[in-house]
Amino acid sequence: MQHLGTAIQEVMARAEAMSKQSENSNSQTEHSADINCPDCNDTGFIIEKKEQTQPNGEVVLKDLGRQCHCVRKKALKNAFKNALIPDEFKNARFDNYEINTDAQQTLFDAIKEYLKDFPNIIEDESERNSLGFIAAFGETRIRSLQGEAKYQAKEDHNNFGLGKTHLQMAAAKWILNRIRVRDDIEMNAETNKRFNLDLNTKSKFDRGCQVLCVSDITFMDDLTSAKMAGDGGETFKNLLHNAINVDVLIWDDLGKAKYSESKEGLYYQIINERYLHKRPIIFSSNEDKGTLSEKIGYAASSRLLGMCGDRLYAVEGEDYRLRRGA
Numbered sequence: 001m002q003h004l005g006t007a008i009q010e011v012m013a014r015a016e017a018m019s020k021q022s023e024n025s026n027s028q029t030e031h032s033a034d035i036n037c038p039d040c041n042d043t044g045f046i047i048e049k050k051e052q053t054q055p056n057g058e059v060v061l062k063d064l065g066r067q068c069h070c071v072r073k074k075a076l077k078n079a080f081k082n083a084l085i086p087d088e089f090k091n092a093r094f095d096n097y098e099i100n101t102d103a104q105q106t107l108f109d110a111i112k113e114y115l116k117d118f119p120n121i122i123e124d125e126s127e128r129n130s131l132g133f134i135a136a137f138g139e140t141r142i143r144s145l146q147g148e149a150k151y152q153a154k155e156d157h158n159n160f161g162l163g164k165t166h167l168q169m170a171a172a173k174w175i176l177n178r179i180r181v182r183d184d185i186e187m188n189a190e191t192n193k194r195f196n197l198d199l200n201t202k203s204k205f206d207r208g209c210q211v212l213c214v215s216d217i218t219f220m221d222d223l224t225s226a227k228m229a230g231d232g233g234e235t236f237k238n239l240l241h242n243a244i245n246v247d248v249l250i251w252d253d254l255g256k257a258k259y260s261e262s263k264e265g266l267y268y269q270i271i272n273e274r275y276l277h278k279r280p281i282i283f284s285s286n287e288d289k290g291t292l293s294e295k296i297g298y299a300a301s302s303r304l305l306g307m308c309g310d311r312l313y314a315v316e317g318e319d320y321r322l323r324r325g326a
């Protein structure tokens with residue numbers, strides 16, 4: 001069995017990982033039946049005849065399997081689907097992000113620096129692994145004002161249309177395209193038997209980095225209604241599991257959902273679990289450092305801000321959609 005070589009081991013490990021990966025991801029987007037690869041007939045393998053020298057010196061032709069080029073492509077396509085990048089941001093990229101204002105410069109530099117460090121952040125499982133874009137003057141603070149003061153604060157401290165979401169989605173795509181992570185995967189006995197292999201039960205290998213993009217209101221609504229669903233908590237557990245375990249969680253508009261005690265518990269659970277396992281969160285919020293804790297709870301927000309360290313950027317500026325000449 002030795003001569004099966006590493007190519008096939010790698011293929012098996014990858015198949016295993018991909019099936020695990022799709023178990024963990026959104027069930028509606030699991031299968032991509034639309035891809036057809038003529039090179040491997042969608043098996044993912046290419047079998048080639050290779051000469052091999054036997055222990056007795058005899059040279060024989062052997063069927064050797066290697067991974068087809070389409071495997072990587074399929075995995076990437078699924079990863080993009082599973083990341084749940086909203087349609088309106090499918091074209092959000094770094095190269096079409098305009099930089100004309102201080103806020104835009106700050107945000108762009110912040111994400112650029114972060115992504116530059118990102119391979120190390122993932123590899124070293126850093127404690128300070130997250131990035132946050134917040135408001136200088138939070139929504140809740142503006143809302144608490146009256147009359148003229150409220151109007152003035154809105155004028156002076158705009159946090160909308162700065163391109164926070166644009167940059168977060170561009171980052172999601174960048175990570176999906178380039179970052180690979182290493183895992184220990186338990187090779188199960190079933191795989192060994194099915195393919196008549198003699199593999200180690202544990203094997204290190206690398207796979208594409210998983211990303212999940214959630215938008216606060218929708219996500220918290222989904223969690224809340226899943227809690228009530230009559231499926232014994234299955235859907236709820238899945239949603240929570242994904243948010244906690246995905247390699248990178250991108251959380252847009254954090255703290256926008258209406259406050260409730262049960263939401264506060266959910267924020268804490270997700271953020272704390274990610275904190276404990278050193279998994280990054282890239283988030284944006286229309287709240288400021290103070291008002292964020294009113295919306296997601298103090299325990300969750302202090303954890304999250306700790307995960308960001310210096311990578312917390314309070315910004316305000318002109319709404320891109322209202323810019324001159326637009």
Ligand SMILES: Nc1ncnc2c1ncn2[C@@H]1O[C@H](COP(=O)(O)OP(=O)(O)O)[C@@H](O)[C@H]1O
Pocket residue numbers: 092096097098099104159160161162163164165166167320321
């Ligand atoms: N600097 C920019 N360059 C190009 N497009 C931008 C820029 N800033 C915002 N946009 C676009 O304007 C819209 C609103 O931006 P968005 O990212 O939603 O802002 P925010 O999340 O800060 O409220 C999006 O369609 C986004 O692609």
Ligand SMILES: [Mg+2]
Pocket residue numbers: 164165166252253284
């Ligand atoms: Mg936004």
Ligand SMILES: [Zn+2]
Pocket residue numbers: 037038039040041042043044045068069070071
């Ligand atoms: Zn193929």
